[in-house]
Amino acid sequence: MLEIKNLQARVEGKAILKGIDLSINAGEVHAIMGPNGSGKSTLAQVLAGREGYDITDGSVAYNGEDLLDLGPEERVREGFFLAFQYPVEIPGVNTTYFLRAAVNALRDHRGEAELSAVDFLKLMREKIQLLELDESLLKRSVNEGFSGGEKKRAEILQMALLDPKFAVLDETDSGLDIDALKVVAGGVNHLKRVDNAQLVITHYQRLLDYIVPDYVHVLVDGRIVKSGPKELALELEERGYDWIIEEQVA
Amino acid sequence: MSSESEVIDQFVEQEYKWGFYTDVETDTLPPGLNEDVIRHISGKKEEPEWLLEWRLKAFRHWQKMEEPRWPHVQYEPIDYQGISYYSAPGAKDKDRPKSLDEVDPKLLETYDKLGVPLHERERLAGVAVDAVFDSVSVGTTHQEELAKHGVIFCSFSEAVREHPELIKKYLGSVVPYTDNFFATLNSAVFSDGSFVYIPKGVRCPLDLSTYFRINAAETGQFERTLIVADEGSKVSYLEGCTAPMRDENQLHAAVVELVALGDAEIKYSTVQNWYPGDEDGKGGIYNFVTKRGICKGDHSKICWTQVETGSAITWKYPSVILRGDDSVGEFYSVALANLAQQADTGTKMIHLGKNTRSTIISKGISAGKGQNSYRGLVQMGKNATDARNFTQCDSLLIGSRCGAHTFPYIEVKNPSAQVEHEATTSKIGEDQIFYCNARGIETQDAVNMIVNGFCKEVFSELPMEFAMEAQALMDVSLEGSVG
Numbered sequence: 021m022l023e024i025k026n027l028q029a030r031v032e033g034k035a036i037l038k039g040i041d042l043s044i045n046a047g048e049v050h051a052i053m054g055p056n057g058s059g060k061s062t063l064a065q066v067l068a069g070r071e072g073y074d075i076t077d078g079s080v081a082y083n084g085e086d087l088l089d090l091g092p093e094e095r096v097r098e099g100f101f102l103a104f105q106y107p108v109e110i111p112g113v114n115t116t117y118f119l120r121a122a123v124n125a126l127r128d129h130r131g132e133a134e135l136s137a138v139d140f141l142k143l144m145r146e147k148i149q150l151l152e153l154d155e156s157l158l159k160r161s162v163n164e165g166f167s168g169g170e171k172k173r174a175e176i177l178q179m180a181l182l183d184p185k186f187a188v189l190d191e192t193d194s195g196l197d198i199d200a201l202k203v204v205a206g207g208v209n210h211l212k213r214v215d216n217a218q219l220v221i222t223h224y225q226r227l228l229d230y231i232v233p234d235y236v237h238v239l240v241d242g243r244i245v246k247s248g249p250k251e252l253a254l255e256l257e258e259r260g261y262d263w264i265i266e267e268q269v270a
Numbered sequence: 271m272s273s274e275s276e277v278i279d280q281f282v283e284q285e286y287k288w289g290f291y292t293d294v295e296t297d298t299l300p301p302g303l304n305e306d307v308i309r310h311i312s313g314k315k316e317e318p319e320w321l322l323e324w325r326l327k328a329f330r331h332w333q334k335m336e337e338p339r340w341p342h343v344q345y346e347p348i349d350y351q352g353i354s355y356y357s358a359p360g361a362k363d364k365d366r367p368k369s370l371d372e373v374d375p376k377l378l379e380t381y382d383k384l385g386v387p388l389h390e391r392e393r394l395a396g397v398a399v400d401a402v403f404d405s406v407s408v409g410t411t412h413q414e415e416l417a418k419h420g421v422i423f424c425s426f427s428e429a430v431r432e433h434p435e436l437i438k439k440y441l442g443s444v445v446p447y448t449d450n451f452f453a454t455l456n457s458a459v460f461s462d463g464s465f466v467y468i469p470k471g472v473r474c475p476l477d478l479s480t481y482f483r484i485n486a487a488e489t490g491q492f493e494r495t496l497i498v499a500d501e502g503s504k505v506s507y508l509e510g511c512t513a514p515m516r517d518e519n520q521l522h523a524a525v526v527e528l529v530a531l532g533d534a535e536i537k538y539s540t541v542q543n544w545y546p547g548d549e550d551g552k553g554g555i556y557n558f559v560t561k562r563g564i565c566k567g568d569h570s571k572i573c574w575t576q577v578e579t580g581s582a583i584t585w586k587y588p589s590v591i592l593r594g595d596d597s598v599g600e601f602y603s604v605a606l607a608n609l610a611q612q613a614d615t616g617t618k619m620i621h622l623g624k625n626t627r628s629t630i631i632s633k634g635i636s637a638g639k640g641q642n643s644y645r646g647l648v649q650m651g652k653n654a655t656d657a658r659n660f661t662q663c664d665s666l667l668i669g670s671r672c673g674a675h676t677f678p679y680i681e682v683k684n685p686s687a688q689v690e691h692e693a694t695t696s697k698i699g700e701d702q703i704f705y706c707n708a709r710g711i712e713t714q715d716a717v718n719m720i721v722n723g724f725c726k727e728v729f730s731e732l733p734m735e736f737a738m739e740a741q742a743l744m745d746v747s748l749e750g751s752v753g
Binding site: 068069070071072091092093096097101102104107108110111112113114117118121122125126129161178182 | 696699700701702704705706707708709710711712713715719720722723724725726727
């Protein structure tokens with residue numbers, strides 16, 4: 021589904037990604053872990069198509085298409101989704117209106133009729149229960165005044181509405197207490213199917229207690245230095261990252 | 271994949287769609303201003319002697335005045351002798367049309383093109399329109415229906431002829447001819463405009479509207495609108511305006527006076543879309559306008575709503591004098607300064623009566639090289655016991671070459687008065703746009719969504735059709751910008 025080859029990217033002249041290779045198939049959940057500054061979020065942003073990243077080498081094939089050639093909104097329409105580490109506030113723009121615009125942009129692309137306000141509300145009510153979100157949030161401006169946990173849950177609500185084929189979750193666990201974490205993880209697990217895939221970026225192993233990955237990759241200084249089964253996450257939790265870095269140097 | 275800065279540039283390069291010119295025969299005075307010109311204008315309009323005297327007093331006073339320099343705008347000095355002060359469609363010797371049927375079809379076509387059809391068949395349902403073309407009114411729709419309710423809605427010139435007692439009583443009663451440089455100039459040379467009188471206890475059955483069109487070159491437009499709402503009456507009035515694209519600047523110095531007697535309510539909405547000039551600041555209208563209303567009676571209410579997307583320079587402060595006890599003044603404004611536009615706009619709320627209340631919601635949007643200033647005065651007089659004001663003043667910046675400025679003035683002479691002022695400045699950020707993109711929403715739609723979200727509180731104050739027009743206009747005026 022996703023084939024990243026030798027991906028290299030710079031920000032303001034500084035190399036951040038130094039050759040990432042990663043292959044993800046439908047039905048799989050991959051986790052990327054790594055210390056601060058290793059390039060985890062950069063990878064997420066580059067995959068989502070954010071400007072300001074200079075891609076100097078490598079390729080990303082997404083269902084056979086060149087992902088990097090698509091604009092960010094085109095990627096979304098092809099089933100790509102990024103759950104933001106820091107969801108953005110948009111004052112004055114009603115959350116329901118925003119979500120409906122997003123869903124209809126996608127439907128329009130697929131040649132489906134726009135959802136009426138009534139049908140959309142029905143769909144949304146069904147999805148918010150999944151995230152145990154308070155319906156009143158949907159009447160407020162996008163992310164404005166949401167608590168950290170509400171923002172993250174709202175991200176997963178958007179994921180549920182857009183029903184992506186490939187989702188990247190960028191530190192979705194940060195700032196969540198254990199109850200919120202369970203809800204968010206439950207939502208993500210609910211969305212998992214054999215024909216879609218997820219890439220979970222996290223600093224801590226605790227998220228992986230709830231979203232169980234098929235593979236764990238360790239990102240250090242812009243490279244994936246170790247990959248393994250889910251048990252690798254536990255080892256990292258116990259021993260930290262230093263031993264891997266030392267292994268590398270050795 | 272278009273970069274956000276390219277998108278900004280597209281915004282800025284958006285073309286003005288109302289910039290066409292109608293080729294009609296005109297009766298135009300040569301440029302220049304002196305007492306003969308004023309006598310000529312007054313004569314054209316067959317005005318009574320007292321009105322000519324009033325104009326001349328204003329002119330003599332104006333000659334002693336200086337153009338205000340305090341607005342936060344820059345422009346080359348205006349040559350007041352280089353402007354023509356009167357231009358009317360139609361040949362010099364022809365009588366003015368008696369009804370819309372006699373109006374030059376070219377003029378009717380012009381209004382069709384502008385989306386304001388005047389013909390009986392196609393005219394806007396529920397809205398009566400007075401169409402002002404350069405210096406004169408070319409026709410007013412729905413007059414008979416309004417007359418049934420005793421509502422007077424006609425051109426200012428007609429009102430001078432038909433209802434001199436009302437004009438004499440109220441003209442200059444809110445904005446005296448000595449008021450300020452541009453209002454005084456207007457008092458001397460005003461050509462036409464609209465007059466509205468709503469009798470006691472009448473709720474005006476239609477929205478009333480004036481559509482101002484500047485067409486001729488090198489002319490100024492100096493119209494005057496007077497609205498009187500008698501006790502317990504209610505009216506909603508809309509104003510729209512456009513002009514051809516020209517390289518020269520044109521002066522529009524209008525005066526609007528509103529009088530609300532006891533328990534009366536006037537809602538005055540403007541969608542101002544004068545030609546803004548190009549991105550280098552060449553051409554466009556100088557919109558130097560004095561708008562003021564007085565809540566004369568107790569429990570009266572005046573509400574100004576303005577959406578200002580056009581003009582090279584906007585200088586206007588629709589204000590309310592809250593004289594009656596328990597009277598209410600409201601001001602809702604969206605001002606856009608794109609291209610090289612400059613806007614210095616806001617309001618004055620003058621609280622004189624007890625328990626008077628005012629609300630100011632101002633939304634300034636700056637894009638391109640636009641400079642947007644909010645200037646507002648809230649004054650609590652010594653008898654304004656328990657008066658209250660709430661002001662919210664928000665600025666939105668699009669791109670990095672524009673500016674937003676706020677000049678609030680607050681004067682309180684009564685200790686029981688309450689004044690609240692809130693202000694914010696925000697920038698449409700790359701991160702907001704990217705967030706929308708990352709949900710499948712295109713950049714242009716994202717910008718429109720963010721801007722409309724920002725303006726929502728004001729748009730919701732506009733009458734329905736106007737709100738949609740304002741939103742569409744905002745989208746067009748902003749097509750393409752962020753960074």
